[in-house]
Amino acid sequence: MSARAAVVLPASMLRRPPQLAPSWELQTEVVVVGAGAAGLSAALAAAAGGRRVLLLTKGALGSGATALAQGGMAAVVDPADCSDRHVHDTLAAGGGLCDPGTVRDLVHAAPAELARLRALGATFDHDPHRPDTLALTREGGHSHRRIVHAGGDATGAEVDRALVAELRRSAVQVLEHVVALDAIRDSEGTVVGLSVACVEQTGRLDPGVVLAQAVVLATGGLGQAWAATTNPAGATGDGQGLALRAGAEIRDIEFVQFHPTVLWRGPGARGRQPLISEAVRGEGAVLVDATGQRVMAGVHRLGDLAPRDVVAAAMHRRMAEARGGVSTHLFLDATGLGAALLQRRFPTVLALCRTAGVDPVREPIPVAPGAHYACGGVTADLSGRTGVRGLFAVGETASTGVHGANRLASNSLPEALLAGRRAGELLAAQLPSGREPVVFPAGPTPPAGSRAATAVATSRWAGVVRSTAGLQRLLDHLGDPAATGPVEATLETVEAAALHTVSTMVCLAALARQESRGCHRRSDAPEPSPHGAWHVTLQLEEDRLQIGSRARDHAA
């Protein structure tokens, strides 16, 4: 389909972070925002190429999603596997919206990213029967065992440990508990720095400015916009909002993957919830309802290991039937795996369940889908280049064409590592040059509603299954002037504004996508469009927010 006419709305519907008069200033060549796999890789590569690099993170090192990753990293390392199959599986999961060239690039580069981590000292699990061979597991949508893991189900912690150890050996300057607020641009729109703030222990902010020739956004995902999520507390979509305000294009942000098996801890559970890795199903666990009936039987040829969008939608349907009188959750039956395998392969999952009073060795685990992964984001290539000079986006913040309408499990860590490293190398080779920053005035902090209220409304109206009527109600809620919140400049205020922006972007894009595709499901448009796959885009031009669409992108 060709480009559709854009809908234009006033930019005032977006909440900005506080605009504060700075009390301090730093200068560097490259500033990287975020200390997950993507940000660490970017900072290390730029510093290795001789750049002065400053890395900011609003939490402590290790507080992003990277350290929480359980299942592993997808890479073709088994001689019986092949790249074409990994490419095929990624495209099949992506619902027609992946960029095939970008997918091929990632698949061919993933084994080298794994080798880079191992050279840095990361240790991955080996096959107990063939100690010189990496152990491989399967996850949803993969046609072959190709997921490399560490510490059983603690892959991300090992990836993070190895990268942070290298960071400590490097010349990168690190500032923890510093939050990026907005881009600073020159008169031609080139990004030349950031307004930032140190987060004091009380949550209050000490504002400052970082001037740099390149800004790399590696701020991760946006799962906190939903009431139940696997994402860490800081996953509030700050980078996606910042990039939009800086003039970058946001693409396909309505595609939020809901992980099928998030531990269900009661109807009032809010914020980050424990994840039950898909690899548990990869080893044989099955989804059942309260009457013990299999959920995925007859739904998809891959059964319980169908792509996540398919499993989450099937769960949503079964929960609506309320079989056995239970409509809030289903169960993951892992009792057939046995205590020894559960203990060896899934020590993290076992500990999380037992802390919540569930013993997976003896009883099915209560589970429900939860917001997990942002498939869309800031339009960028696999070197982080956005449409805005001086601004780069890598990792979960970016939309590179790898994930399309639905990410294939365990493709995100390789993507974050690859795009981060390439962005760093690009900036080591050449820096964009900007002019004098345009000073922007300090202003009052606008109310953005309470974080919890936004998340509950987003879950209710922009969850696994959506409709025009529901999304319209969400938009009304977000625009409600009565939804006032904290107006003092604190981390809470900043994150509430970021979440408001995320929910608004997701809602507008979901309204524009009047079809069901990948992890965007509409009860009032249950089929994919007969006109083929297209991107939904959002862009700010002066004081107008444009929501547009165009045919699927193809990398050269």
Ligand SMILES: Cc1cc2nc3c(=O)[nH]c(=O)nc-3n(C[C@H](O)[C@H](O)[C@H](O)COP(=O)(O)OP(=O)(O)OC[C@H]3O[C@@H](n4cnc5c(N)ncnc54)[C@H](O)[C@@H]3O)c2cc1C
């Ligand atoms: C529970 C869980 C399990 C997962 N399991 C897997 C898996 O097995 N395999 C896989 O491939 N993927 C998995 N994923 C997804 C994967 O972990 C993430 O997509 C990936 O780690 C993202 O890396 P990142 O570097 O882009 O962001 P993150 O690792 O999330 O890092 C974001 C960083 O940005 C910082 N930040 C955010 N906003 C600001 C701001 N305004 N100012 C300053 N700093 C900021 C944060 O503090 C953090 O340091 C999982 C995700 C979760 C939540």
